[in-house]
Amino acid sequence: MNISVGVKSDVGRIRSGNEDSYLTNDLIFVVADGMGGHIAGDVASSTAVDTIKEHLGSASGSDPETLAQLIRHANVTIWEKARTDASLTGMGTTCTLVYVDGDRAHVAHVGDSRAYRLRAGALEQLTEDHTLVARMVKEGKLSPAEAMHHPQRSIITRALGVDSDVRVDLTSVELRDGDRLLLCSDGLTSMIDEDSIAEALEREQEPQAAANLLVDLANEAGGEDNVTVLIVDLSSGSAAGGSASSEAASPPPPPEPVGTDPGPAAAAPVHVVRSSRRWPRWLMVLLVIAALIAGGFLAARYALDNSWFVGVDEDDRIAIYSGIPEEIAGVQLKEKQEVTPMLLADLPEFKQAGVRDGIKVDSLDEAQTTVGNLSDLAQDFARDGNTGDGT
Numbered sequence: 001m002n003i004s005v006g007v008k009s010d011v012g013r014i015r016s017g018n019e020d021s022y023l024t025n026d027l028i029f030v031v032a033d034g035m036g037g038h039i040a041g042d043v044a045s046s047t048a049v050d051t052i053k054e055h056l057g058s059a060s061g062s063d064p065e066t067l068a069q070l071i072r073h074a075n076v077t078i079w080e081k082a083r084t085d086a087s088l089t090g091m092g093t094t095c096t097l098v099y100v101d102g103d104r105a106h107v108a109h110v111g112d113s114r115a116y117r118l119r120a121g122a123l124e125q126l127t128e129d130h131t132l133v134a135r136m137v138k139e140g141k142l143s144p145a146e147a148m149h150h151p152q153r154s155i156i157t158r159a160l161g162v163d164s165d166v167r168v169d170l171t172s173v174e175l176r177d178g179d180r181l182l183l184c185s186d187g188l189t190s191m192i193d194e195d196s197i198a199e200a201l202e203r204e205q206e207p208q209a210a211a212n213l214l215v216d217l218a219n220e221a222g223g224e225d226n227v228t229v230l231i232v233d234l235s236s237g238s239a240a241g242g243s244a245s246s247e248a249a250s251p252p253p254p255p256e257p258v259g260t261d262p263g264p265a266a267a268a269p270v271h272v273v274r275s276s277r278r279w280p281r282w283l284m285v286l287l288v289i290a291a292l293i294a295g296g297f298l299a300a301r302y303a304l305d306n307s308w309f310v311g312v313d314e315d316d317r318i319a320i321y322s323g324i325p326e327e328i329a330g331v332q333l334k335e336k337q338e339v340t341p342m343l344l345a346d347l348p349e350f351k352q353a354g355v356r357d358g359i360k361v362d363s364l365d366e367a368q369t370t371v372g373n374l375s376d377l378a379q380d381f382a383r384d385g386n387t388g389d390g391t
């Protein structure tokens with residue numbers, strides 16, 4: 001595949017600094033959107049890009065897991081910086097990375113920056129936003145249009161630099177002659193809708209001109225955030241465009257998260273969870289105790305991987321854990337999976353004790369729903385100062 005690239009990053013019309021960073025390097029393309037205040041956000045996103053650049057040699061298309069490792073490496077580097085420099089506390093960044101490997105694109109992703117593939121005029125989102133509103137859209141609680149204007153749309157549930165480890169989504173799609181890839185920060189997608197993005201990408205054939213056009217459109221729509229647009233055009237040298245009859249019909253591949261995913265239990269649909277609970281809680285606890293007594297780790301591991309709760313981490317932030325909140329025989333059986341920017345103090349008092357004890361749920365999906373509900377509550381609380389009985 002021949003590759004031509006266009007890229008533009010712009011501060012927008014409201015912000016005073018640009019906290020987005022990007023990388024174009026041969027076959028690897030990255031967009032990172034930093035957060036945490038003026039300097040810290042910039043440090044987070046540029047550290048992500050710089051760390052990836054330093055370790056590019058270890059990336060390989062034949063093993064996309066090496067791309068996830070690049071991002072995890074960046075995560076640790078940012079996390080260390082945030083821990084050792086008080087002025088950088090709380091910084092984080094998104095990271096969307098695309099590796100073009102012949103006729104495939106491998107995508108590694110954390111946060112709410114996005115990668116798209118444009119083919120025959122149809123725009124397919126290749127990444128899944130790690131945001132509360134994306135979760136609510138998935139559950140049918142919000143329409144995509146409502147999500148775009150939702151006051152909590154910027155709350156992300158996964159970012160680099162927040163914890164010592166991070167789950168990275170990996171997905172892989174086929175590429176054809178004429179495909180166009182778009183990587184962007186949410187400064188684009190929060191300002192203009194996907195139809196307008198697709199239309200602009202169709203209208204402007206030259207990749208740099210297309211990147212410029214999208215940034216202009218985001219700014220014309222208000223430019224409320226930094227905006228970064230990276231376009232990668234793919235063409236095969238020879239005219240190998242054989243059968244092109246039903247291209248638009250190819251369905252978008254659902255991104256498949258990998259890494260520490262807990263297996264089939266987490267993929268269960270949310271709606272029927274309560275009636276389909278697979279293990280009574282007392283049995284789970286018995287199982288764990290039995291496992292500890294027997295010195296066998298397998299059953300304890302099973303419990304860790306198959307039970308979930310929403311609780312509070314050591315920094316008083318609301319977090320999602322696998323495992324159980326209770327210690328058994330002095331042993332902690334929990335692993336932090338996702339941290340939110342929400343603090344326990346953001347919740348009304350009547351809710352705090354319950355969250356501190358841990359709200360047990362049956363799946364990661366349900367945990368994320370619970371976090372969404374808590375976020376609603378926090379928002380009401382911030383607005384009204386008092387939520388009565390909280391219903």
Ligand code: CA
Binds near residue numbers: 033187225226
């Ligand atoms: Ca942003």
